[in-house]
Amino acid sequence: MIIKLILVLLLGWTGLFLLKRYKASNSTRSSQKGTGQKMVACDVCDTHVPESDVIVKNGKNYCSKEHAG
CATH class of the missing domain: 3.30.60.20 (Wheat Germ Agglutinin (Isolectin 2); domain 1)
Known part of the structure; x- marks a missing residue:
């Protein structure tokens, strides 16, 4: 049971990390356009x-x- 909980938390953390990284890279690209x-x-x-x-x-x-x- 504890292993499943750790796995779910690890997957959730990884997903949030990747989502934040994706959003940050998109915002820098869009701010560079047209300058x-x-x-x-x-x-x-x-x-x-x-x-x-x-x-x-x-x-x-x-x-x-x-x-x-």
């Missing part, structure tokens, strides 16, 4: 920078003020 930005290449050094950080001058993209100057 990326478009990357733009610098016309001087070809370094890719986020579109929000790029410096545009005369229709060209630059990664820094030094390259834009």
Whole structure:
């Protein structure tokens, strides 16, 4: 009788552990979706920078003020 109880408790604990792990992995995957930005290449050094950080001058993209100057 005690062995059955231990087995049931062990199976229940394993099931809860796997369920929590599954939920945690799904929440990190869903939070990572849609957070990326478009990357733009610098016309001087070809370094890719986020579109929000790029410096545009005369229709060209630059990664820094030094390259834009």
